[in-house]
Amino acid sequence: MKNLIVLSFTLTFFPFNVAAENEHSDMHDLMAHLLTPASEAIWESSGYVITEEGEFSLEPKNEEEWERVLYGAKVITESAYLLSIPSRSENRKEWIVFAGLLEEVGEKAFEAAEQKDVEALFKIGAELYQVCVACHQVYMNE
Amino acid sequence: MRKILSLVVVLTLFSLSHTIYGHHAFTAEFDANAPINITGKVVKVEWINPHAWVHVEVQDESKATIWMVEGGTPNTLIRNGLNKNSIKPGTVINVRGYQSKGKLCLPRCIANGRDITFPDGSKVFMGSSGTGAPRDGADPKER
Numbered sequence: 001m002k003n004l005i006v007l008s009f010t011l012t013f014f015p016f017n018v019a020a021e022n023e024h025s026d027m028h029d030l031m032a033h034l035l036t037p038a039s040e041a042i043w044e045s046s047g048y049v050i051t052e053e054g055e056f057s058l059e060p061k062n063e064e065e066w067e068r069v070l071y072g073a074k075v076i077t078e079s080a081y082l083l084s085i086p087s088r089s090e091n092r093k094e095w096i097v098f099a100g101l102l103e104e105v106g107e108k109a110f111e112a113a114e115q116k117d118v119e120a121l122f123k124i125g126a127e128l129y130q131v132c133v134a135c136h137q138v139y140m141n142e
Numbered sequence: 143m144r145k146i147l148s149l150v151v152v153l154t155l156f157s158l159s160h161t162i163y164g165h166h167a168f169t170a171e172f173d174a175n176a177p178i179n180i181t182g183k184v185v186k187v188e189w190i191n192p193h194a195w196v197h198v199e200v201q202d203e204s205k206a207t208i209w210m211v212e213g214g215t216p217n218t219l220i221r222n223g224l225n226k227n228s229i230k231p232g233t234v235i236n237v238r239g240y241q242s243k244g245k246l247c248l249p250r251c252i253a254n255g256r257d258i259t260f261p262d263g264s265k266v267f268m269g270s271s272g273t274g275a276p277r278d279g280a281d282p283k284e285r
Binding site: 049 | 185186187188189190191192215216217226230231232
């Protein structure tokens with residue numbers, strides 16, 4: 001919860017005059033340090049490990065683990081804004097579409113995490129990957 | 143001290159194997175010029191996003207080697223006819239695919255899987271097309 005409060009506060013009072021010259025990260029850093037860990041929080045919150053000893057669910061076991069999922073979902077949602085600032089999105093029509101899809105997936109993940117719905121999180125995790133791959137296929141080699 | 147250093151190296155590589163191989167383009171991590179064709183016993187299945195992983199124990203004359211074979215997303219595999227109960231631990235399968243660019247096999251070998259052949263002879267495409275993987279005919283839906 002503490003992380004969420006800090007994030008909400010930061011985003012609420014985020015300077016509105018963010019300009020191209022105020023970018024603090026290049027795209028690689030933004031992906032590596034913001035979106036990748038956030039996505040991993042979603043992907044690692046559901047699924048199964050199956051061995052000869054049995055089947056083990058990866059669902060969060062306590063509030064702290066659920067908090068990580070909520071935090072990841074919120075970061076994904078709000079990252080759509082960071083990806084959409086003019087210096088990153090100008091003349092990139094599809095980029096904006098992908099950012100919008102990311103925002104939608106993040107919102108769905110947050111809702112599923114609030115409801116502790118691991119089956120929904122599993123499906124949303126697949127959707128999240130599809131958005132990532134679709135965007136990478138268009139823009140990764142730029 | 144030497145043992146501790148070895149342990150640190152192994153643990154670092156192990157954590158990297160999970161970090162690096164989490165989500166990526168085929169060409170970033172796998173070697174299209176290093177095809178593999180392995181047969182062994184399934185010891186673990188990770189039915190997770192963004193990629194399912196099948197761990198196969200391959201026995202040769204001197205030792206057993208664990209291969210971590212990456213598949214597509216669980217959803218992709220379901221569409222291809224595989225579910226989390228299809229690949230039971232203990233089953234002997236044949237896997238064709240491509241080895242990772244890193245070939246040290248520490249702590250285990252890593253590969254991108256193309257198809258699995260089950261003991262009854264049935265074959266299922268387990269990869270993801272369109273991620274830069276070679277067009278090798280493994281995906282029956284690939285045009």
